[in-house]
Amino acid sequence: MHTLVVDLGYGDAGKGTVVDRLCAPRPGAAPVTAVIRFNGGAQAAHNVVTVDGRHHTFAQFGSGTFSGVPTHLSRLMLVDPLALATEARHLAALGVPDPLALLTVDRRARLTTPYHAAANRARERARGTARHGSCGMGIGETAAYALAHPADAPTAGDCTSRTPLRRKLTLLRDRLTAALGPLDAPPVDACLDAFTAFADHITLVDETHLPRLLRRGPAVFEGAQGVLLDEWHGFHPYTTWSTTTFDGAETLLAEAGRPRAALRLGVVRTYTTRHGPGPLVTEDPSLLRALPEAHNGHGRWQGAFRTGHFDAVAHTYAVETCGGVDALAVTHLDAPARRGSTLRMAHAYRTPDGLLDRIPTAPPGCLSRQQRLTERLLTARPARWQSPGADPQAWSGALAQALNAPVLMESYGPTAADKVIRQVAGTVTERGSRSRCQERSPA
Template identity: 30%
Template sequence: MSATVVIGAQWGDEGKGKLVDVLAAKADLVVRFQGGSNAGHTLVVNGKKTVLHLIPSGILHTDKTCVIASGVVVDIFGLTQEIRQLKESGFEIGSSQLLISDNATALLPYHKALDQAREKALSEGKIGTTGKGIGPAYEDRAARRALVMSDLFDEKTLLAKLEAVLKEKNVLLQNLYDAPEIKAKDIFDQIQTVIGELKAYRTTDVSLLVSQKIKQGKRILFEGAQGTLLDIHHGTYPFVTSSSTIAGSGSISAGIGPHHLSKIVGVFKAYCTRVGSGPFPTELHDDVGTKIQKDGHEFGSTTGRARRCGWLDLVALKYAIRLNGINSLAMMKLDVLSEHEQIGVCTGYKLDGEVITEFPTSTELVSRLEPVIEYLPGWKEDLTEVKSVKDLPRQAIGYIDFISRHVGCPIDVVSVGPDRDQTLWIKPLYKD
């Protein structure tokens, strides 16, 4: 059995968590493969909202196994809090339901301190990070000085490893950023308050586990975080996240061959949003953008920051389809576009007086783009109670069809509200 990858096809916040929760009902194993607690995946089941940052979005299905793979940077205190909150909500979260790779990078308080100090020092040139320590944690991994999860369980060597890594961190914090020193013993003691709870979820070889499940014919679902246009290599650099957000990263993080990733589902909103700094060609600075922000409740589940809103960008969406090998699209938040007389869609850009139809790889060029907008007729109807695609207003069906034809990829699922049940299937991704 091959694996399905769910990735964001825009600048993040597309609704991946909801889709993973829906698909997990028919999957066996859900693997989170990159990012960290900078993600905010919101699940709504029977009106009850659950926000996850590190735990895979299949966790509300008690008969599924959820895995945090080695490509994730794990905030051990945030993860422990998530587990506790789920338990308080009535979920057991046993060792058969959640597994954490011993080889995942441990994100510790000094990563957050450094992230926040840097962002403060940048002033007007802020990247717009969440301040969660994601970048510094990935830096440590690349520099071969990170502590991985297995290190935290070895009390004999842990303090010495913390002291070694904090020598450099404290030089930067104190001398460059005028921030307080962090003591290794304090971090060591903090780790001891949570490591006992996390011990039950240790797993040494995610690659072996996933490979065995594939051989057994199990359904594997890979969950990405952030979005394609925030990819460290292919996004609007430097206004990007610190990991590779595209589908191929699932193979790398879990340690399986890329040929196993056969179904690539690109999740996108019926419009566009972006959080933080960076170019955004279709951004709306008017009442329409404000209405979309208000109707879509476009405020970050991780930071609470307001999201910038704009019309759907089909040029950027085609770029995401190419980068990931997307062969199935999931449109989220179609309901938010109700009550617009007309709905704009970006089908090209003007750059220095010339019309182009490919997304530039230069962020400087992206910042100079002027969108070419086509307008389609809107609809007045409330879509949140619609139970079938055929019952959508003809204008909404026309909008879906226009997008699918333009990008050359089928839209197989449409979301008309935040709840698990507000999901319309054009073509089911899993056959029973």
């Protein structure tokens, strides 16, 4: 059985550490054959800490790499060859032998280039105090350019032929320069050399690869960002140019002839966080002092790392937006017992229009609706509280009840050894087999 891992918040809930645990060898369990990335690009920042103290922030490589699990970058990924090379060097320095040998890339995946990144930063600077909180890595520019010029957008497969790649890179540079002025980016020939070298060192595959991969054994689909940042369902304009729900993974499974053949695992912290501007109704700056972050902080382009109490209203909206989850992975269960944390859960908001205890979902496509929702949430304040206390099991139970899904994994620290996988009726067992109650109604 395959597993789809999605963050039910604004990102940073711990997808990387959850995937790392799922990929770690377990007695009696079938080994994970691959980690499949299905959205976003090099802006992902999935932190993994090994039991021997090594730390890596996974961006494009899957978070099962320390266990030797291969990564497949699907056609839905935005691939940045320069960032990928840097990441591979860091993994090699941490003792991963030949990281690029663990990687396959779909030829259809779009390329993120220095021109996209430079344009992204130019637009964000121009917004001044109205910044959206971009990572500054060109992900939105890559997606927007591919929508506007689908035939001219460079792909991973283009890296095998210099002539068409040069034409596409030149067109890209010239169009973005015409729109934004001179870009702080290298010449086309320098990019060309780097991208063709990328093609020489990785394995490019076609659409037949993923179906074969999924037949070999269980795979883990690793999502990026969080549902509350989704391009259509997030709180516009503080969103990502990416579908952050399970939809991309489900699409890939259907294309491979295996629709609905996976466990949908939603990841949440015991408190709600976000990077940069946008709604965070339960924000409490005092929590930053009680719950310091080892691997998250202020970003030059994203902005400040912000912390709040668990927002059951927003996370329930995320679950409903996804069409339900089969189980939860709860991270930071050690946090409620930390001195000074006083963590709580908010179950309703007070708004100028009255009490709000449920954010209604809607079909994708109406960004003006999402912007009106954002404006309402920016003025909302928590109104109804629950205090599970310091007991992590009380928190696990409260989160399961709030989000109407059983807890499959509990995390009490950064390493795989700090995780507990539980056998829960209606979800999966430690061996990863689906029980007869698995096909439940969406939450």
